[in-house]
Amino acid sequence: MYDLLTGPLLWLVFIVTFVGLIVRVVMYIRGLNWKLDRVAYRPHLGHGLKHAARSIVFFLIPFGTHSWRSRPLFTILFFAFHIGLLVTPIFLEAHNVMLEKSLGIRLPGLPAGVADMLAWTVVVGGLFMVLRRIAFSDVRILTTAYDYILIVISVAPFATGLIARYELGNYDFWLIAHILTGEIWLLALPFTKLSHVVLFFMSRMQLGMDYGIKRGGMKGTSMSW
Amino acid sequence: MPEGTLCNKQPINTDEQLKLVLNDKGGKQYYAEMEQLDVDTEKLWNTIQKTMKSRLKTWLEICAHCGLCSESCFLYQVNGRKPEQVPSYKIQSTLGEIVKKKGQVSNEFMRHCMDVAWSWCTCCNRCGQFCPHGIDMGVMFSYLRGLLYSQGFVPWELKIGSGMHRVYRAQMDVTTEDWVETCEWMAEENEEEWPGLEIPVDKEGADIMYTCNAREPKHYPEDLAEAAILFHVAGENWTVPSEGWEQTSLSMFAGDWECCKDNVENVYAAIERLKPKRAIGTECGHAHRATVIEGPYWVGREDGQPPVPFMHYVEWLLEALETGKIKIDPAKRIKEPVTLQDSCNYVRNQGLKNVTRKIIEYIVEPGYFREMAPNKEYNYCCGGGGGFNGIGKYRPQRNVALLKKLQQIQDTGAKLVIAPCHNCWDAIRDLEEEYEIGIRWSFLKPLVINMMIVPDHLKPEE
Ligand code: SF4
Ligand code: SF4
Ligand code: SF4
Numbered sequence: 001m002y003d004l005l006t007g008p009l010l011w012l013v014f015i016v017t018f019v020g021l022i023v024r025v026v027m028y029i030r031g032l033n034w035k036l037d038r039v040a041y042r043p044h045l046g047h048g049l050k051h052a053a054r055s056i057v058f059f060l061i062p063f064g065t066h067s068w069r070s071r072p073l074f075t076i077l078f079f080a081f082h083i084g085l086l087v088t089p090i091f092l093e094a095h096n097v098m099l100e101k102s103l104g105i106r107l108p109g110l111p112a113g114v115a116d117m118l119a120w121t122v123v124v125g126g127l128f129m130v131l132r133r134i135a136f137s138d139v140r141i142l143t144t145a146y147d148y149i150l151i152v153i154s155v156a157p158f159a160t161g162l163i164a165r166y167e168l169g170n171y172d173f174w175l176i177a178h179i180l181t182g183e184i185w186l187l188a189l190p191f192t193k194l195s196h197v198v199l200f201f202m203s204r205m206q207l208g209m210d211y212g213i214k215r216g217g218m219k220g221t222s223m224s225w
Numbered sequence: 226m227p228e229g230t231l232c233n234k235q236p237i238n239t240d241e242q243l244k245l246v247l248n249d250k251g252g253k254q255y256y257a258e259m260e261q262l263d264v265d266t267e268k269l270w271n272t273i274q275k276t277m278k279s280r281l282k283t284w285l286e287i288c289a290h291c292g293l294c295s296e297s298c299f300l301y302q303v304n305g306r307k308p309e310q311v312p313s314y315k316i317q318s319t320l321g322e323i324v325k326k327k328g329q330v331s332n333e334f335m336r337h338c339m340d341v342a343w344s345w346c347t348c349c350n351r352c353g354q355f356c357p358h359g360i361d362m363g364v365m366f367s368y369l370r371g372l373l374y375s376q377g378f379v380p381w382e383l384k385i386g387s388g389m390h391r392v393y394r395a396q397m398d399v400t401t402e403d404w405v406e407t408c409e410w411m412a413e414e415n416e417e418e419w420p421g422l423e424i425p426v427d428k429e430g431a432d433i434m435y436t437c438n439a440r441e442p443k444h445y446p447e448d449l450a451e452a453a454i455l456f457h458v459a460g461e462n463w464t465v466p467s468e469g470w471e472q473t474s475l476s477m478f479a480g481d482w483e484c485c486k487d488n489v490e491n492v493y494a495a496i497e498r499l500k501p502k503r504a505i506g507t508e509c510g511h512a513h514r515a516t517v518i519e520g521p522y523w524v525g526r527e528d529g530q531p532p533v534p535f536m537h538y539v540e541w542l543l544e545a546l547e548t549g550k551i552k553i554d555p556a557k558r559i560k561e562p563v564t565l566q567d568s569c570n571y572v573r574n575q576g577l578k579n580v581t582r583k584i585i586e587y588i589v590e591p592g593y594f595r596e597m598a599p600n601k602e603y604n605y606c607c608g609g610g611g612g613f614n615g616i617g618k619y620r621p622q623r624n625v626a627l628l629k630k631l632q633q634i635q636d637t638g639a640k641l642v643i644a645p646c647h648n649c650w651d652a653i654r655d656l657e658e659e660y661e662i663g664i665r666w667s668f669l670k671p672l673v674i675n676m677m678i679v680p681d682h683l684k685p686e687e
Binding site for chain 1: 308
């Protein structure tokens with residue numbers, strides 16, 4: 001079971017996820033339409049790209065935008081959650097060992113304490129995300145079951161990973177659960193709203209170009225947006 | 226029921242039809258007919274499939290439902306922070322539903338969408354600046370308005386508005402003759418005080434072609450005279466076209482995209498005909514947006530630019546001040562607390578935020594200018610944007626919407642508001658009428674005329 005899940009199946013999952021995300025990016029770009037979007041992408045590519053990059057960078061910096069500054073607590077929660085979600089799986093020592101076994105390469109590993117902390121951040125962060133959705137009427141009205149499912153999908157590999165790591169209950173069971181939930185998470189990336197892992201960049205790039213080419217960029221102002 | 230006589234899916238293309246709809250006071254019959262109007266669900270879905278591309282599709286799909294956009298919307302704030310006013314919710318529960326149901330929606334739902342599209346959102350684009358995913362509800366609502374318009378679900382005044390543009394090529398029934406006569410009349414009227422004052426019509430090869438908002442010749446012809454006086458004093462070689470002088474676009478608010486294209490083609494045709502070096506538009510935000518920012522795309526200009534450089538009035542005015550074409554008498558500068566309304570349409574949508582502030586430095590005594598908070602690209606809509614001002618059916622909602630601007634103005638302590646946008650000007654006027662907070666409001670032109678130094682050779686002989 002373990003061998004199947006970490007062997008051929010894992011490869012399949014990786015390929016589907018990776019190809020799926022690339023397809024989403026390509027589809028996005030192909031679906032841009034200068035006339036309908038009312039942005040002259042091509043003739044002013046320089047302006048466009050500059051502001052696209054600017055738009056992405058500022059939104060990736062905690063408190064980098066007006067928007068992030070207007071909600072400090074949410075911003076902290078949001079960044080902690082996302083950093084945990086991205087950094088932990090990539091740099092986890094255990095994952096690195098697997099990577100080395102199969103491909104012979106390894107990335108710098110995270111010290112166990114840091115990895116634990118990051119994983120906890122994701123779990124606790126996820127919990128707060130849920131609480132926030134329940135507590136605030138403006139977020140509650142937007143929230144659907146789908147949003148909760150996605151939080152569960154995102155947090156599950158971390159929760160199961162922690163349980164396995166602390167060897168609470170049956171280690172083998174929790175390890176398998178961890179691998180399975182991890183694979184579900186990966187598969188969900190291209191097929192659900194989690195596609196924002198790539199589409200965030202595309203959408204920000206598009207609005208950055210919109211501002212850069214039309215809404216101020218060519219008039220020499222760098223508006224934050 | 227199929228189509229009504231007044232409320233239907235056909236745009237107004239004849240004077241007859243226009244009068245017919247216009248005579249239905251307050252749109253009583255029009256709205257009654259709307260309740261019976263069929264939704265052409267097939268056409269609706271076809272249009273969506275053809276026109277909803279990456280960005281709208283992605284925006285609807287990836288909205289994280291995080292609520293980061295809620296506080297950004299002034300309508301959410303002034304409506305008691307009702308969750309239904311959260312920008313994301315507003316669009317998901319209207320356009321989002323139509324898409325989810327593949328266009329299979331009822332008449333009742335379409336009428337609900339109309340209410341939301343025209344009275345819960347002014348397409349001010351502020352929320353787009355706050356969404357981490359770069360989702361701009363203003364853009365999406367304007368798309369939704371297009372869908373609603375094509376199905377006949379559009380407020381009475383805007384159906385008429387775009388009809389006016391279609392029939393008269395102006396937002397009001399100002400014909401070419403009316404316009405040319407007004408130009409002559411205004412030149413004559415002011416000739417005594419301004420010897421040599423002209424409003425040259427159809428002069429070829431001038432440095433500037435001036436275009437305006439049809440409400441000026443119709444209701445405040447003095448605005449046209451003021452523009453003429455300022456060009457005259459600045460020594461500009463300018464002209465107005467007899468056709469293509471109207472640069473506003475109620476059709477943009479109505480979602481009548483075909484008509485938008487026609488409006489802009491008309492202005493650009495005047496440019497091609499008269500070959501001015503550049504064009505200047507009046508103090509109007511949406512007119513500028515329609516003709517200069519979005520217009521090039523409607524007519525299919527790949528570079529996204531009008532045929533010649535086309536400036537908003539504030540840009541020309543700053544240039545005239547900076548080059549000394551117009552000089553201000555320091556003694557006459559504004560010496561009372563004064564604030565400035567940033568129009569979304571050329572500030573948030575074209576970045577002209579510093580231009581107006583530099584003008585302020587010329588015309589306001591240092592220490593008297595009070596910024597609104599927030600301001601520049603983060604300023605709130607005046608409360609009457611996107612056509613909201615003109616729709617009788619939504620007057621109560623519009624009056625609530627004004628509260629944000631009221632509070633912003635009151636917080637500055639200023640009694641004078643400079644509003645270089647027709648629509649903002651109207652909203653602020655209505656705000657004073659409605660709430661009587663004791664403020665005055667003004668375009669830039671009359672202020673500058675009152676404080677500029679008039680060279681001796683331009684003064685009337687004793
Ligand atoms: S565009 Fe303006 S009015 Fe419309 S939802 Fe966004 S902030 Fe509110
Ligand atoms: S801020 Fe953006 S992603 Fe969040 S709810 Fe609003 S529209 Fe959706
Ligand atoms: S009227 Fe002025 S402030 Fe209001 S939406 Fe239009 S440009 Fe913006």
